[in-house]
Amino acid sequence: MNADQLAVGTAPTSPKHEAAPTLRIRALMLGERINASGLEIGTLVSSTPAAFRVHAGLAVIFRYGVVVLIGLLPSEEKVLVDNLKSRVTGELSPYEEEIAQAQLCNEEAAETIQPGGPICLAKFSDDRLLLVADALAKSTSLARDERRVAAVFDVIEPFARELAEHGRTPRRRKGILQLIGNALLVQQRVAGRVAVAEKPDVLWEKPELDRLYSRLEDEYELKERLDTLEHKLAAVSETANALTDIIDTQRSLRLEIAIVVLIVIEIAMGCFQIWSGTH
Numbered sequence: 001m002n003a004d005q006l007a008v009g010t011a012p013t014s015p016k017h018e019a020a021p022t023l024r025i026r027a028l029m030l031g032e033r034i035n036a037s038g039l040e041i042g043t044l045v046s047s048t049p050a051a052f053r054v055h056a057g058l059a060v061i062f063r064y065g066v067v068v069l070i071g072l073l074p075s076e077e078k079v080l081v082d083n084l085k086s087r088v089t090g091e092l093s094p095y096e097e098e099i100a101q102a103q104l105c106n107e108e109a110a111e112t113i114q115p116g117g118p119i120c121l122a123k124f125s126d127d128r129l130l131l132v133a134d135a136l137a138k139s140t141s142l143a144r145d146e147r148r149v150a151a152v153f154d155v156i157e158p159f160a161r162e163l164a165e166h167g168r169t170p171r172r173r174k175g176i177l178q179l180i181g182n183a184l185l186v187q188q189r190v191a192g193r194v195a196v197a198e199k200p201d202v203l204w205e206k207p208e209l210d211r212l213y214s215r216l217e218d219e220y221e222l223k224e225r226l227d228t229l230e231h232k233l234a235a236v237s238e239t240a241n242a243l244t245d246i247i248d249t250q251r252s253l254r255l256e257i258a259i260v261v262l263i264v265i266e267i268a269m270g271c272f273q274i275w276s277g278t279h
Contacts, residue, residue, distance in 0.1 A: 023057075023102040023124060026077065027068045027136040029144055032090030036061045041083060045126050048201050049134070054080060058126070060133035065090070066140050068133035070102075071124075096144045098136055102129070111212055113219040127206045134200040135216035142196065142225050145186050149232045152182050156239050163243075180244070183236040186229075196226045 041059060042052035051060040057071030059080055067084060069077045085091065103118035105111060113119050121128050203210055217223060 021104045021124075022118060023071045023129075025068065025070050025100045025102055025119075025132060025136060026072075027066055027098045027100075027133070027140040028081065029066045029092060029096035029140050030081065030084060031065045031088040031092050033065050033088070034061055034063060034067065034084060035087045035089070036063065039087070041080065046130060046202070049130075049137075051126070051130060051133070058129055058133075060130060060137070062134075062137045062141075064137075064141055065092075066096075066137040068137050070129055070133065092144075096140050098140045098143065100132070100136055102132060111215070113215050115219070119216070119219075121212075127202050127209060128212065130202045131200060131209060131213050131216060134202075135213070135220050135222065138196050138222055139220040139225075142222070142229065145229060146225065148182065148186055149229060149236065152236050153232070156236065156243075159243055160239065163246075180237060180240045183233050183240065187233050187237075196222055 036050035039050060039052075039061070042054040045051040045053055045058065046060075049060055049062050051058060055072060055076050057069065057076070059072070060068040060070070061084070062068070065088070067081070069080065072080070101118040102124065103120050104124060105120035105122060107122060111120055111122050119132055121132075199210075199213065203213060
């Protein structure tokens with residue numbers, strides 16, 4: 001891909017120094033899933049993930065609901081997102097979003113990522129941009145899942161406090177089962193669809209770019225965030241299962257007490273009938 005075609009937002013030149021071309025990269029999580037099958041929005045660059053050259057930029061679509069827009073104008077981004085809406089399952093409102101900048105550094109040895117700064121690339125090649133898109137898409141998806149798990153923790157915390165302070169458990173068994181369901185959905189999404197721990201397919205063909213991808217993983221803390229998320233999911237599942245077991249035990253105890261009471265009543269009635277018959 002021609003760097004001059006993709007470069008946007010380039011700083012004005014000066015007589016002494018010409019600023020490096022930059023690209024605006026925007027990742028949007030539109031929903032739970034995007035169906036890119038048969039999609040025709042431009043020249044196909046990659047099939048896994050589906051990537052198309054659109055206008056002077058690139059659009060990369062991930063099946064787990066994220067689209068990464070590279071080097072597109074805001075008006076072009078809006079048109080493309082509107083065209084994708086009919087292919088989105090479980091549309092989010094508002095969308096999850098992350099924005100990054102890629103800068104041309106002209107030397108492969110100089111490919112670095114400064115904390116909070118631009119992503120320096122030796123060239124704006126399709127392979128490199130696909131790696132950046134992959135890392136940014138995973139980061140965006142993780143941000144959404146992190147919020148969902150945090151929301152589950154907010155619901156579980158009052159349950160645990162009531163148990164600790166008063167020795168009582170909530171009776172809303174349905175609510176606890178919903179918590180378990182939410183945790184399982186996030187777990188399935190992270191392990192199945194997003195596959196954060198897996199490297200992108202482009203590295204099979206371009207293993208020399210592995211170092212760049214490792215830097216991207218470190219910049220967005222993908223592995224660390226995945227580990228933290230998995231620990232939280234395990235804690236949610238264990239807590240919810242423990243609460244459910246306690247509620248089931250309490251219900252079983254109440255049922256046993258009810259049975260004993262009925263037996264006592266039946267014996268009393270029998271004794272009363274025998275006593276009435278003898279008088």
